[in-house]
Amino acid sequence: MKESLLCPRLSKAMELIGKRWTALIVYQLIDGAKRFNEIESSLPISGRLLSERLKELEKEGIVERTVFSEVPVRVEYNLTDKGFALKDVVGGIETWSKEWL
Amino acid sequence: MKESLLCPRLSKAMELIGKRWTALIVYQLIDGAKRFNEIESSLPISGRLLSERLKELEKEGIVERTVFSEVPVRVEYNLTDKGFALKDVVGGIETWSKEWL
DNA sequence: AACCATAAGTTACTTTATGTAACTAACTTT
DNA sequence: AAAGTTAGTTACATAAAGTAACTTATGGTT
Numbered sequence: 001m002k003e004s005l006l007c008p009r010l011s012k013a014m015e016l017i018g019k020r021w022t023a024l025i026v027y028q029l030i031d032g033a034k035r036f037n038e039i040e041s042s043l044p045i046s047g048r049l050l051s052e053r054l055k056e057l058e059k060e061g062i063v064e065r066t067v068f069s070e071v072p073v074r075v076e077y078n079l080t081d082k083g084f085a086l087k088d089v090v091g092g093i094e095t096w097s098k099e100w101l
Numbered sequence: 102m103k104e105s106l107l108c109p110r111l112s113k114a115m116e117l118i119g120k121r122w123t124a125l126i127v128y129q130l131i132d133g134a135k136r137f138n139e140i141e142s143s144l145p146i147s148g149r150l151l152s153e154r155l156k157e158l159e160k161e162g163i164v165e166r167t168v169f170s171e172v173p174v175r176v177e178y179n180l181t182d183k184g185f186a187l188k189d190v191v192g193g194i195e196t197w198s199k200e201w202l
Numbered sequence: 203a204a205c206c207a208t209a210a211g212t213t214a215c216t217t218t219a220t221g222t223a224a225c226t227a228a229c230t231t232t
Numbered sequence: 233a234a235a236g237t238t239a240g241t242t243a244c245a246t247a248a249a250g251t252a253a254c255t256t257a258t259g260g261t262t
Contacts, residue, residue: 005143006125014125017118020220024107024115036239046153046221049241050142071229072238082201091195092190095113100183109212121249147250152211173209192259 016060018090021045021053026083029063033078046099057083108194117161118190122146122154127184130164134179158184 017023021043028039041051054077059062062083068074079086118124122144122190129140141151142148163184169175180187 006145007198009198009202010128011125012202013194014128015121015218016192018121018124020116020119022121024112027111027115040239044107046223047240048242049220052220070238072236073228084126084195085197086200089190089193091128092243093114093118096186096190097108099112101108101113101188131255138208141210147252148211149251150212150249170258171209172260173207174257176210 003068015053016062017086019053021049023086023092023093025053025057026062026079026081026086027094029079029083030087030090033066033076035076038048039077042045058085108128117163118187120154120157122150123158124187124191124194125165126151126158127180127187130178130180131183131188135166136175136177140178147196158176163187179200 024037024043024045028034028042034042034048036050036054039045039054040047041048045053054063054065056066059078060082063077064080066076066078068076125144125146126140129135134141135150137148137155140146140155141148144151146154155164155166157164161183162181164178165181167179168175168196169177
């Protein structure tokens with residue numbers, strides 16, 4: 001990998017957003033918390049990858065995971081402030097898609 | 102691949118933006134045309150992938166390619182209106198990165 | 203004429219990411 | 233005790249990305 005003169009924060013943001021499914025997962029959570037299966041059903045993503053992405057997003061502080069010890073167990077995911085701050089970005093993609101695709 | 106209830110235009114936009122390097126290439130062209138080597142130097146991307154991405158973006162009507170028959174040949178890439186319309190999206194990612202990363 | 207330089211790629215090959223489908227853990231209802 | 237539910241995980245196949253050397257076209261230099 002070459003070194004770059006690119007701002008490392010921009011670079012990291014681009015790596016996050018420019019990773020398959022990430023923006024769509026954030027988009028799914030904009031209107032409020034969802035559980036694992038709800039996200040899985042609303043996107044053509046597999047459980048394997050959804051699980052992987054949610055872990056990454058949790059580690060980045062973009063998504064928060066809450067376990068409810070019911071039977072069967074319920075797990076909810078919602079956006080942190082950091083994640084919710086991406087609303088304009090994903091909204092912008094949506095707007096662009098409506099106008100240009 | 103599962104079927105989705107997702108808007109196909111949003112889905113396609115997310116596939117474009119959520120593809121490695123795409124948003125960064127658009128970002129590099131926001132301020133005006135650049136040639137192949139300029140983009141290559143300003144991003145940690147290889148010639149192989151840059152060439153591939155530029156072809157995709159040209160096919161999508163986001164980027165325009167102009168050949169100048171000088172010696173050695175000069176090739177410039179610039180955004181179409183459709184591509185320039187992504188300014189707010191990539192700008193939004195930049196803003197978010199400055200505030201949250 | 204043979205040789206070097208440059209821009210813009212392309213090719214061959216390796217490594218990493220993604221897709222698919224079957225499986226597991228924990229607990230409840232039948 | 234067998235089956236159902238949610239939230240995953242595992243093992244394996246395929247596709248995408250990374251790396252480095254090579255190509256093509258043209259003109260200038262020795």
